[in-house]
Amino acid sequence: MAEVGSRPPTAQQFVLAEVRRAITAGELVPGSAIRQEALAARLEVSRVPLREALKTLEGEGLVTYRAHRGYRVVELSMADLREVYRLREILEAEAVRAAVPLLDDAVFGRLETAQAEVERAAEDGAVAEMAAANRRFHFALFEAAGMPRLVRIIGTLWDSTDAYRSLYYAGDENRRHVVAEHRAALAALRAGDAEGAVRWFDRHRAAAVETLAGQIES
Amino acid sequence: MAEVGSRPPTAQQFVLAEVRRAITAGELVPGSAIRQEALAARLEVSRVPLREALKTLEGEGLVTYRAHRGYRVVELSMADLREVYRLREILEAEAVRAAVPLLDDAVFGRLETAQAEVERAAEDGAVAEMAAANRRFHFALFEAAGMPRLVRIIGTLWDSTDAYRSLYYAGDENRRHVVAEHRAALAALRAGDAEGAVRWFDRHRAAAVETLAGQIES
DNA sequence: TGCTACCGTTTTGGATCCAGTTCCGGGCAG
DNA sequence: CTGCCCGGAACTGGATCCAAAACGGTAGCA
Numbered sequence: 001m002a003e004v005g006s007r008p009p010t011a012q013q014f015v016l017a018e019v020r021r022a023i024t025a026g027e028l029v030p031g032s033a034i035r036q037e038a039l040a041a042r043l044e045v046s047r048v049p050l051r052e053a054l055k056t057l058e059g060e061g062l063v064t065y066r067a068h069r070g071y072r073v074v075e076l077s078m079a080d081l082r083e084v085y086r087l088r089e090i091l092e093a094e095a096v097r098a099a100v101p102l103l104d105d106a107v108f109g110r111l112e113t114a115q116a117e118v119e120r121a122a123e124d125g126a127v128a129e130m131a132a133a134n135r136r137f138h139f140a141l142f143e144a145a146g147m148p149r150l151v152r153i154i155g156t157l158w159d160s161t162d163a164y165r166s167l168y169y170a171g172d173e174n175r176r177h178v179v180a181e182h183r184a185a186l187a188a189l190r191a192g193d194a195e196g197a198v199r200w201f202d203r204h205r206a207a208a209v210e211t212l213a214g215q216i217e218s
Numbered sequence: 219m220a221e222v223g224s225r226p227p228t229a230q231q232f233v234l235a236e237v238r239r240a241i242t243a244g245e246l247v248p249g250s251a252i253r254q255e256a257l258a259a260r261l262e263v264s265r266v267p268l269r270e271a272l273k274t275l276e277g278e279g280l281v282t283y284r285a286h287r288g289y290r291v292v293e294l295s296m297a298d299l300r301e302v303y304r305l306r307e308i309l310e311a312e313a314v315r316a317a318v319p320l321l322d323d324a325v326f327g328r329l330e331t332a333q334a335e336v337e338r339a340a341e342d343g344a345v346a347e348m349a350a351a352n353r354r355f356h357f358a359l360f361e362a363a364g365m366p367r368l369v370r371i372i373g374t375l376w377d378s379t380d381a382y383r384s385l386y387y388a389g390d391e392n393r394r395h396v397v398a399e400h401r402a403a404l405a406a407l408r409a410g411d412a413e414g415a416v417r418w419f420d421r422h423r424a425a426a427v428e429t430l431a432g433q434i435e436s
Numbered sequence: 437t438g439c440t441a442c443c444g445t446t447t448t449g450g451a452t453c454c455a456g457t458t459c460c461g462g463g464c465a466g
Numbered sequence: 467c468t469g470c471c472c473g474g475a476a477c478t479g480g481a482t483c484c485a486a487a488a489c490g491g492t493a494g495c496a
Binding site for chain 2: 008009010013048051052055056058059060061067068080083084086087090091094147148149150152153157160
């Protein structure tokens with residue numbers, strides 16, 4: 001959500017973004033305890049905003065909390081990853097079906113813009129940009145469904161697997177798949193074919209989760 | 219989660235439970251701003267644990283937050299209520315389908331126990347007990363699915379409509395419906411008939427949401 | 437040797453205090 | 467009379483300090 005170059009207006013929002021990045025980037029190793037004092041010092045804030053950020057992350061399922069024992073970075077097992085993708089499959093299908101009858105030029109405009117950015121990033125091999133543009137593409141569609149709670153839930157599911165998704169974009173082959181699948185889904189959406197779009201998105205996710213399943217063993 | 223008679227080990231957990239109750243009971247009116255100082259004083263804690271509890275409630279969608287402007291109690295529109303129930307329909311169906319092949323005596327034991335408590339509360343007209351027992355019944359089933367994230371999401375959806383559900387249990391007629399629908403679903407589960415159980419739970423929710431839709435106009 | 441109780445250390449939980457922002461109302465100019 | 471600007475009050479955001487609980491190591495005992 002934070003734009004490049006402008007820091008969030010509160011420390012907790014800055015800390016939230018920073019800790020989330022650190023977790024998804026693997027700097028905070030899964031399963032390890034979070035030392036509040038040390039982490040706060042590293043981010044040059046006090047423990048108060050850090051603790052509020054951690055509460056948010058707990059709500060998103062990125063960390064766990066036990067009273068008087070503090071926070072730990074969550075470990076994503078293979079089963080967890082599959083559960084997240086299964087839930088995304090169900091919820092995103094609902095969002096797409098709800099959105100299709102409501103699509104208009106404004107939404108297609110956002111989809112096209114995001115897709116153009118995805119394709120540019122894919123060619124350049126810009127992993128971070130690709131992840132961001134990809135998210136804009138999908139959520140432009142989800143938000144068109146007019147179901148804000150659904151969008152929120154899907155968002156937290158995406159957040160909880162951000163780390164792994166970046167891995168996926170590192171592969172040239174994978175990036176080409178993404179571009180092709182987006183184009184196919186977009187064509188189905190233009191034709192008003194909700195089920196066709198859903199099928200393409202399903203394939204989109206299935207490809208990702210299978211590739212990741214292999215990589216996680218390592 | 220907190221047992222009767224034992225206070226939570228930390229102030230933030232106590233505050234969390236108390237504020238959630240106050241919101242769902244309507245003591246904190248929807249749409250109004252939350253004055254941290256006053257609320258903290260009323261609960262006899264400082265603002266620190268209150269703010270952490272509010273962050274959790276924000277994650278659950280019960281309050282909204284804007285930087286430097288504080289927290290507001292969320293207003294549930296008719297559209298929101300229908301969205302929550304639609305999402306429950308989808309997610310709980312998934313949970314039931316995943317749980318049915320895994321059901322064993324231990325789970326049925328918990329289901330029977332909870333159902334007995336539901337029926338006792340229904341006869342006594344004990345609304346709060348009925349709500350609690352009803353939740354135990356449904357979640358005993360959901361948890362059997364072995365999908366912890368799914369259970370968490372469903373839990374937050376339940377939380378966000380607690381206030382309205384208590385209204386529903388106030389009606390004698392409604393309580394009888396609940397008991398009958400639970401029994402029917404339980405019979406289907408015993409027969410290993412996932413789709414039958416899903417249909418009963420769908421009817422269960424549909425009855426509730428339609429009744430509530432009427433009451434909310436007032 | 438293995439277990440337990442104890443005590444100092446570390447870490448988390450919470451209260452208080454201060455700073456920065458927003459909100460609200462009065463005064464002033466047009 | 468209306469709109470704008472400014473100043474004080476109220477409230478939120480954050481830092482520091484203190485209390486309480488958990489952890490780790492050691493000594494004492496069976």
